[in-house]
Amino acid sequence: MTLDKLRPYVSRFLDPFVKGFDRIGMTPDGVSLLAFGMAVLAAFAFLLGGRADPVWFVAAATLVFLNGWLDIIDGALAREQQVASAGGDLLDHVIDRYADIVIIGGLAAGVGDYFLGFLAVTGVVMTSYLGTQAQAVGLDRVYGGLVGRADRLAIIGLVGFLAYPLSGEYGGLTLIGWLLVFLAVVGHLTALQRFYYAWVALD
Template sequence: MTLDQLRPYVSRFLDPFVDGFDRVGMTPDGVSVLAFVMAILAAVAFLLGGRADPVWYVGAAVLVFLNGWLDIVDGALAREQGVDSAGGDLLDHVLDRYADIVVIGGLAAGIGDYFLGFLAVTGVVMTSYLGTQAQAVGLDRVYGGLVGRADRLAIIGIVGFLAYPIAGTYGGLTLPGWLLVFLAVVGHFTALQRFFYSWSALE
C-alpha cells in the first residue's frame, strides 16, 4: 500500500501546473522551496488548530495537500525543463524531511504532546532514511512498505479535515493525537519493513 506507485499515472494532471510554473520562470528548486513553505504554514495551522480554533485544522489539511502536490510537480518540471540533476534531487529530499519534521512538530505542539511527536517524527524520518539508505549500499531506492510519504500526507490531510467537525477526546486523545500514534507505529513498522527488504536483497 503506497500511493508513490501511482505517480506515473498522475502525469497528465501535472501538465497545467508544470506549464504554468514554466511560463512564469519558476525553477524546480523554487517549486521545492515553495512546497516547504506550504509545510511550514501547515505546521502553524496545526498549532493554531490545537491551541486556538479547530477550524485551523482545515487550513492545515489544504496546505498539507499542496505540499504533497508541489512535491510531485517539482520533479515533473525538472524533466520538462531538462534540468533534473543529483543536486536538485538532494535539495528535494532534504526539504521533504524538514517538511515532515515541521508538520509533525506543529501537530505535537498543537496538542502539547511532545513525546508522541518524538515517536512520530522518528518513525517518519527512519522510514525515509531506510528508503534512501538502500541506494547507499548499492540497491535501488526503496519506496515500498506499509505507508510511504504520499500515503502519509494523504492521511494527515484527511485527518486534518476531520479534526474540525470531530472534536473532543477519544480514549484520552484527540483525533490529531491518534494521528501521531498512527504515524509513530506505522512509521517504525514501515522502516523495519524496508530494512528487512534491503537486508534480504543484500544476501
C-alpha cells in the same frame, strides 16, 4: 500499497501546472521551496487548531495537500525544463524531510504531546533513511512498505479535515493525538519493513 506508486499515472494532470510554473519562470528548486513554505504554514495552522480554534485544522489540511501536490510538480518541472540533476534530487529529499519534521512538530505542539511527536517524527525519518540507505549499499532506492510519503500526507490531510468537526477526545486522545500514534507505529514498522527487504536482498 503506497500512493507513491501512482505518481506515473497522475502525470497528465500535472501538465497545466507544470506549464504554468514554467511560463512564469519558476525553477524546480523554487517549487520545492514553495512546497516547504506550505509545510511551515501547515504546522502553524495545526498549532492554532490545537490551541485556539479547531477551524484552523481545515487550513492545515489544505496546506498539507498543497505541499504534497507541489512535491510532485517539482520533479515534473525539472523534466520539462530538462534540468533534472543529482543535486536537485538531493535538495528535494532534504526539503521533504524538513517538511515532514515541521508538519509533525506542528501536530505535536498543537496537542501539547511532544513525546508522541518524537516517536512520530523518528518513525518518519527512519522510514526515509532506510529507503535511501538501501541505495547507499548498492540496492535500488526503496519506496515500498506500509506507508510512503504520499500516503502519509494524504492521511494527515484527511485527519486534519476531520479534526474540525470531530474536535473532542476519543479514548483519551484527540484525532490529532491518534494521528501521531498512527504515524509513530506505522512509521517504525515501515522502516523495519525496508530494513528487512534490504537485509534479505544483500544476502
